[in-house]
Amino acid sequence: MFHPLPASIPRARVADIATFAPAGRLTNADLAKMVETSDEWIVQRTGIRERSIANGDQFASDLCLEAVQRLRERTGSLERVDMVIAATSTADYVFPSLAAQVQFGANLPHAGAFDVGAACAGFPYALNVASALVSSGQAREVLVIGGEVMTKALDYTDRSTCILFGDGAGAALVVPANDQSYIERCTYACDGEGGKYLYRTNIRHDIAGTEDDSGLLRQSGSDVYKWAVRRISEAIREMLAAENLTADDIDWFIPHSANLRIVEALCARTGITRERTLTSIEHYGNTSTASIPLAMMPALEDGRIKRGDRLLLYGFGGGLVHAGTLLRW
Numbered sequence: 001m002f003h004p005l006p007a008s009i010p011r012a013r014v015a016d017i018a019t020f021a022p023a024g025r026l027t028n029a030d031l032a033k034m035v036e037t038s039d040e041w042i043v044q045r046t047g048i049r050e051r052s053i054a055n056g057d058q059f060a061s062d063l064c065l066e067a068v069q070r071l072r073e074r075t076g077s078l079e080r081v082d083m084v085i086a087a088t089s090t091a092d093y094v095f096p097s098l099a100a101q102v103q104f105g106a107n108l109p110h111a112g113a114f115d116v117g118a119a120c121a122g123f124p125y126a127l128n129v130a131s132a133l134v135s136s137g138q139a140r141e142v143l144v145i146g147g148e149v150m151t152k153a154l155d156y157t158d159r160s161t162c163i164l165f166g167d168g169a170g171a172a173l174v175v176p177a178n179d180q181s182y183i184e185r186c187t188y189a190c191d192g193e194g195g196k197y198l199y200r201t202n203i204r205h206d207i208a209g210t211e212d213d214s215g216l217l218r219q220s221g222s223d224v225y226k227w228a229v230r231r232i233s234e235a236i237r238e239m240l241a242a243e244n245l246t247a248d249d250i251d252w253f254i255p256h257s258a259n260l261r262i263v264e265a266l267c268a269r270t271g272i273t274r275e276r277t278l279t280s281i282e283h284y285g286n287t288s289t290a291s292i293p294l295a296m297m298p299a300l301e302d303g304r305i306k307r308g309d310r311l312l313l314y315g316f317g318g319g320l321v322h323a324g325t326l327l328r329w
C-alpha cells in the first residue's frame with residue numbers, strides 16, 4: 001500500500017468535475033427479452049434498473065469529449081492543463097490512447113497524455129497519479145477522465161455479466177490545493193492472484209487454463225463479490241485508521257458503483273451510513289471508471305456536497321486492483 005509524502009509538501013485538489021452519459025437507455029425489461037432474467041432479479045441482486053448505452057458510432061472518446069466540454073464550461077478554462085490521464089478499459093484503440101484522442105479533440109496543445117489501465121478502480125488511480133504530478137510540480141493542472149463504452153465489450157448471451165454494465169464518462173480537473181480544499185491521502189493496492197476472476201483477453205487468448213479469444217468481459221461474479229466485500233471494507237478501515245479518522249468523519253462516501261448489495265455491505269462493515277453514501281448504480285448500472293463521477297455529479301449540482309466536505313472515493317475491479325482517494329472538496 002502506498003502512503004503519500006508528509007503534509008509539508010504542496011498538495012493538489014479536485015477543482016471540479018463534469019459527466020456525460022449517452023441518451024440511449026437499456027432497461028431491465030429490454031434485457032429480459034434478450035436473456036433469461038427479470039427486472040425483479042436484477043433489482044434485487046444488483047440495484048440496477050436501467051443503464052445508458054452508446055449507439056453504434058459512439059465510442060469512449062466521444063463520451064469523454066462531451067464530459068470535458070462540460071467541465072470546460074464549469075471551470076472556465078483548461079488552458080493550464082499539462083497532462084491528460086484517461087482511465088478506461090474500453091478505449092477506442094489500444095493506441096492511440098484515449099487520453100491522446102482527448103488531448104487532440106479538446107485542443108489541449110501543451111498537454112501530455114496517457115491511459116491508466118486499472119479497470120473499475122481507474123478513476124481513483126488516475127486521480128492519485130494526477131495529485132502526485134501536481135504536488136511534485138511536474139504539472140500545473142491535470143485533466144483526469146474516466147470513460148467507458150462497457151456495452152461494446154459485453155457478451156449479450158451471458159446473463160451474469162450483460163445485465164451489470166453501462167456506458168458513461170466523467171472528467172475532473174486537478175489543480176494546486178488551497179487551505180480548504182486538498183487531497184489528503186491516496187492509496188493503491190493489488191491482489192493480482194485474483195486476475196482470473198474478472199478479465200478481457202487481448203493479444204493473449206488464454207488465462208488460468210481457460211481459452212477465450214472473444215475479447216469480451218468475463219467474470220466469476222461470486223468470487224469478485226466476496227473479494228470486494230471483504231478486502232475493500234478492510235482497506236477502507238485501514239485508510240481511515242492511517243489518518244486517525246472514524247467513519248463519522250466522512251461526509252460523503254463514493255465507492256465504485258458495482259452492485260448496490262456490495263455498497264451496502266461496505267457501509268455495514270465500515271460504519272459509514274448509507275445516507276452519506278452516493279451511488280450511480282440504479283440508473284447507470286456499473287459504468288466502471290465513470291461510476292464515481294456519475295455518483296458525485298447530482299450531489300454537486302443540488303448542493304449536498306459542499307466545499308470543505310470530506311469525501312472518500314474508493315474504486316475496485318479487474319486486476320484485481322483497488323485504490324482510494326480521501327479529500328477535502
Ligand code: UT7
Nearest residue numbers: 036037038041045120159160163221222224225258259317
Ligand atoms: O466492477 C467490477 C467488480 N464487479 C463486481 O463487483 C461484480 C460482483 N458480483 C456481483 O455483483 C454478483 O455476483 C452478480 C450480480 C454478478 C451475481 O449475483 P449473485 O447473487 O452473486 O448470484 P450468483 O452468481 O451466485 O448466481 C445465483 C443464481 C445462479 O443460478 P443457480 O446456479 O443458483 O441456479 C445464476 O445462474 O442466479 C443466476 N443468475 C441469474 N438469474 C437471473 C445469474 N445471473 C442472472 C440473471 N438473471 N441475470
